[in-house]
Amino acid sequence: MTTTYAALLRGINVGGNKKLLMADLRTLLSELGHDDVRTHLQSGQAVFTASQGDEGILAGELSTAIEKRFGFSVDVIVRDHAYLTAVAEACPFPADALEPKQVHVTYFSGPVDPERFAGIDTAARLPEEFRLGDRCLYLYAPDGLGRSKLAEELGRPRVTKGLIATTRNWNTVRKLAELTG
Numbered sequence: 001m002t003t004t005y006a007a008l009l010r011g012i013n014v015g016g017n018k019k020l021l022m023a024d025l026r027t028l029l030s031e032l033g034h035d036d037v038r039t040h041l042q043s044g045q046a047v048f049t050a051s052q053g054d055e056g057i058l059a060g061e062l063s064t065a066i067e068k069r070f071g072f073s074v075d076v077i078v079r080d081h082a083y084l085t086a087v088a089e090a091c092p093f094p095a096d097a098l099e100p101k102q103v104h105v106t107y108f109s110g111p112v113d114p115e116r117f118a119g120i121d122t123a124a125r126l127p128e129e130f131r132l133g134d135r136c137l138y139l140y141a142p143d144g145l146g147r148s149k150l151a152e153e154l155g156r157p158r159v160t161k162g163l164i165a166t167t168r169n170w171n172t173v174r175k176l177a178e179l180t181g
Contacts, residue, residue, distance in 0.1 A: 002035065002049040003080050004180040007062055008107055008170040009044030010075040010166040017165050020044070028065055040175055044074075045168075047179045055079060060108075075164040077107050081180035083134070088177045091170075092131040093140045100170040101144045105155070109164035116159050125150040145169070 007029070012020050022039035023045055029037045036049035050058060059078040066074045087105060095103045114132055115153070122129065128150040131141045141148035145167065155165070 002051050003053055004036070004047065004049050005055070005058060005078050005080050006084060006176045006180050007048070007059070008077045008079070008166050008168065008176075009046075009066075010077070010164060012044030012074060013042045018074060020066070020070060020074075022046075024065075024070075028069060029062070032061060032065060038179065040179060041172070044166075045172065045176060047176070049164045053080075056109075074152070075109075075166065077109055077164055077166055079107065081177070084173075084177040084180055087133060087136055088173055089172075091134055092133075092138055093129075095170050098140070098170075102140060102142050102171040103173075104139040104141065104145055104151070104167050105133075105170075105173045106139065106165050106167040108135045108137070108160075111135055112163065117154070119158075120150075120153055122150075125153070130154060139167075 012018050022042060026037045026039055029046055029048050034050050037046065037048045039046045050056065055078040059076040062078070063074055063076045066072070091103065093103055112132060113133065127142055128148055130150060131138045137154065138150060139148070139154065142149055145151050
């Protein structure tokens with residue numbers, strides 16, 4: 001039995017030296033034995049089917065293969081359709097009534113203890129808000145991610161230490177749930 005997954009690559013094609021053509025990513029995933037490989041946008045999302053079902057192993061294999069083939073390290077999170085759909089459905093903000101650039105999801109490689117966020121003065125960041133979900137964080141940033149002081153604070157190493165964290169806007173969150181369905 002095969003399952004459809006999305007691979008979320010952190011920091012690809014958004015600045016810096018980590019440039020990866022999506023055609024090369026599709027080829028690499030196919031060479032790793034995955035089927036129905038597709039990519040979404042240029043910023044590091046791929047969808048594929050696999051019979052091996054451990055998301056952590058799949059992410060590790062892809063990360064290792066990218067480093068071996070292209071010479072740079074990339075953090076990867078892999079999630080299946082059921083998880084991606086559940087994340088989209090559990091959004092605590094009225095995402096359908098907002099602009100997609102105002103709602104974001106940060107996916108984490110593992111469970112997140114709310115204590116990591118205890119030092120953040122949420123009242124000082126209003127109207128920006130965040131809520132924790134299942135291995136994710138929902139962010140409402142009315143002026144967009146690029147201007148968000150809360151996003152900057154949420155991305156600090158003391159908050160994300162020991163986890164892979166990668167953020168997607170609401171359009172991408174919905175599209176990944178759709179593409180893996």
